[in-house]
Amino acid sequence: MKSTFRELRESCNFLLPLIIFILVFIILPVLGTVVTSMFQDVTFLEREFLFLENYRRIFSDPAFGQSFRFTFLFVAVSVPLEICLGLMFALLLNEQLPFRGALRAFVLIPWAIPAAISGRIWELIYNYHYGLANFLFVKLGISAEPINWLGSGLGAFFSLVVSDVWKTSPFVAIILLAGLQAIPRELYEQGQVDGANLLQRFYRITLPLLKPVLVVALLFRTIDALRIFDLIYVLTHGGPGGATNSLSLYAYRYYLGGDFGYGSAVSTILFIVAFSLSVLYVKLSRFSSVVK
Amino acid sequence: MTERKTRIVLILLGSIFMATFCLTPFAYMFITSFSESSDFLSSQDFHFSLDNYRSVLTVRSLHFLDYLRNSLIVSGISAFLCVLIAGLAAYAITRLALPGKVFIMFFVLAVSMFPQVSMVGYLFKFMAGIGWTDTYRSLIFPYIAWILPLSLWILVSYFAQIPRDLDKAALIDGATHLQILRKIILPIALPGFLSCFLLAFIFAFNEFIFALVLTTTHHARTIPVGIALFQGLHGETPWGNIMAAATITTIPVVILTVIFQRHIIQGLTRGAVKS
Structure with a gap:
């Protein structure tokens, strides 16, 4: 005892x-952010309790609506692409390839370097006058004229999606690869004996068995994409005209301007969304066996 | 045999696409850093030059080497302390009697998904209040807290695999828990500690928003923020310099990744999906 x-x-x-x-x-x-979100907390002004006044202001601000819509659209477009590409990479890396070690390392590289640095590389790629993207598009005849990637709302949106997919698909691939390696080889051999072709084996064996891992990767990426900041900060600064102002960037702008109350309220909303998703994540990942 | 052929063709094409997709931006960065002017694609005029590297490494007002040093110090210390603290906690969770272990792991996992923007405003005021703004401390402490969840998960999964008979025997011989951790667990779980350190280092090295808000000058500013805010001496965007700085920063990361890819992959998969 x-x-x-x-x-x-x-x-x-x-x-x-x-x-x-x-x-x-x-x-x-x-907690401090949640408390601050109920105050007027502006540099050089008296601190004053407002309760939900900041939230009322937020929901009547069209810029918040734009930011909210952008953030969710960004998640809705980039995360499925990341999962598809990540799955493709994982399937490839799970094969007996000649240069498997090197390929694995290549795939890790985009994930391993700072997003701020890859953001700058992509900024140069998207450069209107001499960037790689326009060079290739015009050379290959995909577009007759150079495209203003970062200068139009749609262009900036897809530029961000491509850069984010490049940066994070590797992470998805590594997670899914672990899931693939846990699938017993005998199942595939049995499938082959039963006459199932490549596609059938993928749909009948790989996908169902990979589903738990896919769900985990999906939720993990969703939560991470919701809070996107650095890539946008470097690549578009939220522009043009607030078209790519993610919720994190929107809140940061208010901090920068000295309005901590409002910025905190935006952050609290983002926190609540992300937290609800992470509770879901925790419930779905069956991890208690590790602890026991 | 046609299925075998389709399969080989698919794998071949896929691998080429995968390698091209992942490496093209790096190749572009690398080539631009050695080009005399960064518009070599449109002007069709490439001249090899080391000027970008020379100015990044020698022009003191660009502070590139300051940022790099700050990043290495901050990430190194954060990763080291993080592994230490997570190691202790992982030992308690896998080896000691403790109610609510599952809750702690749940809680820590949820914490790791908090958006950073919901902490950074308060942290800014907090650091300003205790006079830590623009110091290494102002980054190291939040970094440790922010990376601890991942580190804990990695180490718990490694510790859980080590058979308990070893430490039970040591306990009977009168060893303390700290001794068991150091003399028995540490040597066996060394690969786990290595994965954990590498991942913690990469996470700290790549962190952006805390560093952006909590530092103000080259005294503590880290390399991602430095490169994001990189301005030429005359206000234009010095692409050549930026790409040279990016190359110097990423080459060590790339080499580390290639050498330790197995450890990094193991750490990542254990931290994220272990069941």
């Missing part, structure tokens, strides 16, 4: 640093 008590105290000591760090630098800031 006494020894279990000692062990309990000891495990608390082992956990304490982790708990303190997470409480002070994550939970406290998030």
Whole structure:
């Protein structure tokens, strides 16, 4: 009895640093943001309790509506593309390829470098006058004239989607690859004996067995894409005319302008959306077996 | 045999597409960094030059080397402390009697998905309040907290695989838990610690929004923010310089990724989907 008590105290000591760090630098800031969102908190102005006034302002602001729509559209377009491309990469990497090690490393590279740096590379690629995208499009005859990638709403949207898909499909591929490797080879051999062709084996064996991992990757990417910031900050600055102003960037703009109350309220809304999704994620990922 | 052929053709085409898709932007970055002018595609006029590297490495007002040093220090310290703290916690979770283990893992997983923008405004005021703005500390502390969930998940999955007979025997011999962690778990789970350190380092190195808000000058600003805000001496966008800086920054990351790809992949998959 006494020894279990000692062990309990000891495990608390082992956990304490982790708990303190997470409480002070994550939970406290998030709670602080929620509290601030109910105040007028503007540089050089008196702090004043407003309750939900900031939220009322947000929902009557057309710029918020635009930002909200952009963010969800961005998620809705880029995440499915990332999953498809990631699945394709994972299927390839799961084969007995001659240069499998090198290919795996190549796929990891876009994921491993800072988004801010890849954002700058893509900014040059999309350059109207001498960027690679227009060079290829005109050379290959896809477009007669150079395209103003970052200068039009639609162009900026798809430029961001392509850059984000490039950056994050590798992550999806690695997660799905782990799922693929867990599928027993005998199932495929059995399928072949039963006369199922390549496509049938994919639909009947691979997809159903990969489904749990696919769901995890989908939710993970959705939550991550919702909070997109760095790529947009570098590539379009939210422009043109606020067409690509993600919710994170929208909130950041208000912080930058000194309006912490309003910025916090926007952040709180984003937090609530992301948190609800992560609760779903946690419920879906059957992980308790690791802990036991 | 036609199915076999289709399969080979598909795999071949797919692999070529995959490699081209992933590597083209890097090749473009690399070539531009060695070009005298960055409009070589439209002018059809490529001249090899090292000027971009020379100016990035020698013009002090660009602060490239400051940013790089800041990034290496901040990411190195954050990753190291993160592995240490997560190692202790993972030991408690896998080895000690503790109610609510499942809750802690749930909680930490949910925390890792919080949007950073919902912390950064408060953190900015907090850091300004205690006078830490624009210091390494102002980044290291939030980074550790932010990367701990992932590190904990990776290490727990490694620790859980180590048979308990070893530490039970050591306990009977009178070893403390800290000794068991250091002498038994650490050597066996070394690959796990390595994956964890590498991933923590990459996450800290790539972090953007905290660094953007919590630092103001070259004293603490990290390389992603430095490159994002890179301005020429005369206000134009110095593409050549940016690409040279990007190349110097990414080449070590790329080499690390190639060497340790197995460890990184293992860490990622354990952190994200372990069941």
